[in-house]
Amino acid sequence: MPQLNSVYRHREFQDLLTLSGYERAGGWNGLKATLEMTPDDALYAFHRSGLRGRGGAGFPMGRKASFLPVDSGKPTYVVCNADESEPGTFKDREILDKNPFQLIEGVAIASYGVGCERAYIYVRGEYGHQWDVLERAIAECRAAGHLGPDAFGPGAAFDITLYRGAGAYICGEETALLESLEGKRGQPRLKPPYPAVAGLYDCPTLINNVETLAALPPIMHRGADWYSAIGPEKSPGTKIFSVSGHVLKPGNYEIVMGETTLRDLIFNLAGGLRDGREFKACWPGGSSVPVLTAEHLDTPLDYESLASAGSFLGSGGCIVMDDSGCIVRASWRLAHFYRHESCGKCTPCREGTGWLEKILGRMVHGEGRLEDLAMLESLFGRISGRTLCALADGAVAPVQSALELFRDDFERVIEQGGSPVPEPMGVINA
């Protein structure tokens, strides 16, 4: 059950909140190695490492970087998505809290590769503490010359601007994030054009998640071949899973992809369930993915295996529910989330998420009818795949899969006249 702290360097070394501490832990070795290459060779190394985007979509990072045109005549931007808001996901928060310099180094490495002189880190508004940590780290980097007019060598400038969101899940969607960063309402754009061609200020833009960029320093220091040899061929490297809900040791676990099963993650690393409780369900990749049952517990944790099991690796936010929980109530709570966070731009999402919440709500509160199940089923295809961004698909996936896998539970809740409020797990000091 291999754990490997590559992104979570702070779990191996002390004092990573100071620049000197980070240097003692091998900090900047990745950037130094990168600066000895041509930008093209750096891009090729990203590609060869096999690193895939850790924000949720899993798109190969090196390929994404290679889509940026080199001859656009415009500036090129790197944007780091630190708008971590996917329910069940708190992995980036720990990087920002405890290992900010590795993120800064990763942003610098990506920026050198694509020829960017100013990168932006968009931090979710609620992460006030994390913002303060990052602000201090950037100030320290500027004072030491790691950022500024000669960051990449004499006369080769590079700097990072921090940008603070103000509370909107949708701003984690890359084009909504760019809109927000441009001073607009955070609503997604029509794609194409993709950000690689026309992103921030209509310029070529590479946008990546915190964990993706923080993975780069060890890759560039130890080599793309080192990284690509870890884990399965199509899903190499390490991935951080955030485990929460009905487990005894909720927390973040950085593991080698493909070598740990869902069962190991939940029952060994995250401490398992309370005595006398049985596993009921989990959402393995944040809440926007299909739910899995006990039958799927032996699935290895990598992109392909989770997709074969009918779900997605997503952001790696694994929410666990034991048999004290009610799948209908859980689905209703998630539907509330998506209804609240829908930006309202696309009608199928704006209206559809409202209907999902309303129908599930009446089931939970004893006003459901058996016909409601058919009505729910008729909604899924009218919402999913009919909008500009993936929020609507994310709203449908957990509900649709729950109805498919736990239909008996839905029928029982309707027939019993509602979902009783369970005794909450509460605070447990494992």
Place this chain on the structure above:
Amino acid sequence: MTAHEISEFLAPIRHEFPDQRSLILPALRFAQEEQGWLPQGAMAAVAEATGYSQAYVESVASFYDRLYTEPVGRRVISVCTTLSCMLRGSDELLAHVAANIGTDGEGTSADGMFTLQRAECLGACDRAPCLQVDSNDQQGPLTHDAADAIIGALRADGAPTRYDR
């Protein structure tokens, strides 16, 4: 907050944004620090400092949950009620906090000291059930007694000198 004060705040960061429209969000956040919400005067000052119309500035502000276009209490308490927190008792925590500060669920206490709101996932599911005061670090896992202690300490603190929401 005057347009002049906002302009002074923006001066050192203007060069970091090729399009000055990007300054609206930082300007709104800065303007909110004074009173903890954005009255019409603050919107007008942001509009003047950034060169956009007040109507446009308000259209941006109204999109974001953490920019308040109505008055709120001296402290905003956000109790996360999304799934991971719900499984660990967030609904009960929300009801307990409401009873402590004397609101009927979400809302502002009669003395204007607190606004309680249910929040969507705060990114602290390992601390479930959790709450956040303004945009301070998320606190949890919280027993009801621990929540009472947090509220008691806030009452003793009085008003903050600047509001970071």
